[in-house]
Amino acid sequence: MPKALSLKYRPSKFSDLIGQESVSQTLSLALELDKVSHAYLFSGLRGSGKTSSARIFARALQCEKFPTSTPCGECNSCLSAKNNSHMDIIEMDAASSRGIDDIKNLIEQIQYPPAYGRFKVFIIDEIHMLTKEAFNAFLKTLEEPPEYVKFILATTDPLKLPATILSRTQHFRFKKIPQKSIANHLKNILNKENLKFEDEAIELLSRNCSGSLRDAITMLEQSIIFSKENLTLQNISSMLGSLNPTKIEAFFEAILLKDEKLIDELLVEFEMYEVENVLNEMIDFLKNKVLEKNPKYNLVIVERFFKILGEAKVMLGLNADSSFVLLLASLKLKESLNIQEIDKIIAKIEKEILQESSKETNIYNQNQDVNTKENNSIKTENNPINTINIDDSINDIKDSGSIKFNRVVKKIYERDYDLGELFSKNISFVNFENNTLTWESRADEITKDKLKPYFKIIQEIVREIFGDIKIALAKEQFNIINKETSLKENINLDSKVLGSTNADSTSPEVVKNIKNIFNILEMEVIKR
Secondary structure, eight states, X not given: OOOOHHHXXXXXXXXXXXXXXXXXXXXXXXXXXXXXXXXXXXXXXXXXSHHXXXXXXXXXXXXXXXXXXXXXXXXXXXXXXXXXXXXXEEEEXXXXXXXHHHHHHHHHHHTSOOSSSSSEEEEEESGGGSOXXXXXXXXXXXXXXXXXXXXXXXXXXXXXXXXHHHTTSEEEEEOOOOHHHXXXXXXXXXXXXXXXBOHHHHHHHHHTTTTOHHHHHHHHHHHHHHTTTOBOHHHHHHHHTOOOHHHHHHHHHHHHHTOHHHHHHHHHHHTTSOHHHHHHHHHHHHHHHHHHTOTTSOHHHHHHHHHHHHHHHHHHHTTOOHHHHHHHHHHHHHHHTTSOXXXXXXXXXXXXXXHHXXXXXXXXXXXXXXXXXXXXXXXXXXXXXXXXXXHHHHHHHHHHHHHHHHHHHHHHHHHOHHHHHHHHHHEEEEEEETTEEEEEEOOOHHHHHHHGGGHHHHHHHHHHHHOSOEEEEOSOHHHHHHHHHHHHHHHHHHHHHHHTSOTTOOOHHHHHHHHHHHHHHHHHHHHO
């Protein structure tokens, strides 16, 4: 009668272990260097190689060629160990022999030296199933056993073990076996058995074994029988009751193309399977597309899809209706494609702002040309002058810079609201002349420290609005204000003098006052 594949391809040496390289290397070196501890603890997922490693280790200890990490398989000890008939390798299942009496019997066996082996090796499987009393009875023996006794403990749940047991052993953690390693091992078995298969079918099997190699081999054997040695994706999907990956791909293609009819048809088909498995298959599909660097599935889209599927799995955990969860997830997936990428939105806003800026600049330049022509047409001799408004002259110069500065503040708000608040409350516009933007700072030392890290960001925004300019801080703000006040008073005084003079007067005093006013205006404009 042929052997089961799980027994036929059971590891017989450490190099045969799949996905446990660090564990096998450490145990091999311990054997070769003859630095063997008195007690080991192997923990990990079912089917990850714990019991197989324990048996290989025990055979290596009893092999006549010791110290060696690879049992020869030819000596009497190796042959009897392989047939599970070695008198000095004792296996115990703690799940069925968990009481204090069972441990007392084990302790009694320890009293006697090995019959014909080098050591007396005890392999205790599912050690966490022992009762509290059994653990207490076992502690002293585990801590100080005779030199010829070696313990190898195995468990799937090390958290249930008392700390006193953990501290008395060398703990080896058997990790979950990677999906790729499982798939390669299954293909290797099928090649040795001369069976044909589809790669997609084997990958589907490896995804459904939860990292357990023994489960994978068991499912493989079942698949061979079910498919009549024709391991196709369709046959494996039918046997496992899982969704065909091609359907998942068709679903996402329909989402991207917004094919409502196909989406509805596939949703009806998906409801025939466990929704949690469907969601897991969708997540695996997206992961594969990212690894393939498929241009249809850029990172932004995949991130949105993954978030939606993750939320759907959370809803399933809350016992929500599975059909409704699947429907809601599909609607969200479709809607997520309508959301523009944030980068595109930012680019669009920046483009609109730049267009608005260029329009304002053109309007300002046109106004400046008109003002220049009007000023050139004014004659200073024999013209009636009634009043001169110095505020208008100063404000015309400031207007364009002030508008742009307000746009700078607005853009800082759009970039970071808190930074915008900080900037607008502490920084105010003074003037913009000679390609230099001057502003006044009312910030104290604490506020300055807050603004410092963001100066480069502010500088970039300023240059985006104003162009390549210099930024200056107004150091004598109060002196400037006093000068402007004094200037206005002088102008008003001179205006009164002029107002009281007849328009056709040619008095030397009037001419002198007119010249003084224009000289003051000219100097002020040059300064600013």
